Amino acid sequence: MGRFRGGLRCIKYLLLGFNLLFWLAGSAVIAFGLWFRFGGTMKDFSSEDKSPEYFYTGIYVLVGAGVLMMAMGFFGCCGATRESQCVLGSFFTCLLVIFAAEVTTGVFAFIGKGVAIRHVQTMYEEAYNDYLRDREKGNGTLITFHAAFQCCGKESSEQVQPTCPKELLGHKNCIGEIETIITVKLQLIGIVGIGIAGVTIFGMIFSMVLCCAIRNSQDVI
Numbered sequence: 001m002g003r004f005r006g007g008l009r010c011i012k013y014l015l016l017g018f019n020l021l022f023w024l025a026g027s028a029v030i031a032f033g034l035w036f037r038f039g040g041t042m043k044d045f046s047s048e049d050k051s052p053e054y055f056y057t058g059i060y061v062l063v064g065a066g067v068l069m070m071a072m073g074f075f076g077c078c079g080a081t082r083e084s085q086c087v088l089g090s091f092f093t094c095l096l097v098i099f100a101a102e103v104t105t106g107v108f109a110f111i112g113k114g115v116a117i118r119h120v121q122t123m124y125e126e127a128y129n130d131y132l133r134d135r136e137k138g139n140g141t142l143i144t145f146h147a148a149f150q151c152c153g154k155e156s157s158e159q160v161q162p163t164c165p166k167e168l169l170g171h172k173n174c175i176g177e178i179e180t181i182i183t184v185k186l187q188l189i190g191i192v193g194i195g196i197a198g199v200t201i202f203g204m205i206f207s208m209v210l211c212c213a214i215r216n217s218q219d220v221i
Helices: 002-038 040-047 053-082 085-111 113-133 139-149 174-220
Strands: none
Touching: 002 053, 002 174, 053 085, 053 174, 085 113, 085 174, 113 139, 113 174, 139 174
8 A cells, every 4th residue: 555655656746747847848838939929030020911920820829838838737736736636637638738739830830831931922022012113112011021031132132122131241032031941940830849749748648647546546545
């Protein structure tokens, strides 16, 4: 009996440790997602009428999962401390939801990459053509694109030179730069999503094992 209680206590401590790490991981995921959304390359598009919402879909899911992870980290600690089967069962269900959300994010980032790239490239093409039609009206969005991706124009930058970043040396085709930068960013989102999903599996295993151990201990008593 003492050995059984010792094993139960060991599993409980493992789950408590996991939940602490899970809470910290949730904080990191939220910070990562918010930085991608409002910082770095894509921050300037937040105020644009035609913002790349398709590109942001994976980020929104990632941030939402991060918030849920933080809540579940606290929730799981309570369930482990109280040795409550009900709380642990609910914790397992929520982890399953987080797992599905993170896998969705990872799959979206890798498979939907081409659609996201074409979407942003189309936005650039429209801004480029608007500028050529009306240089005063269309220069704001084009300046935003050029500053965000550190590029200028397409095959040539001569027609849009006034909108190019002053610090940019030489010509960089924006169509190619958009593809390169978004590919890298979506790969990072995908790696984070799949990585968190993998960690979540351990949480589901620990919670289920602890729940079963608690039930067996009650049967023994």
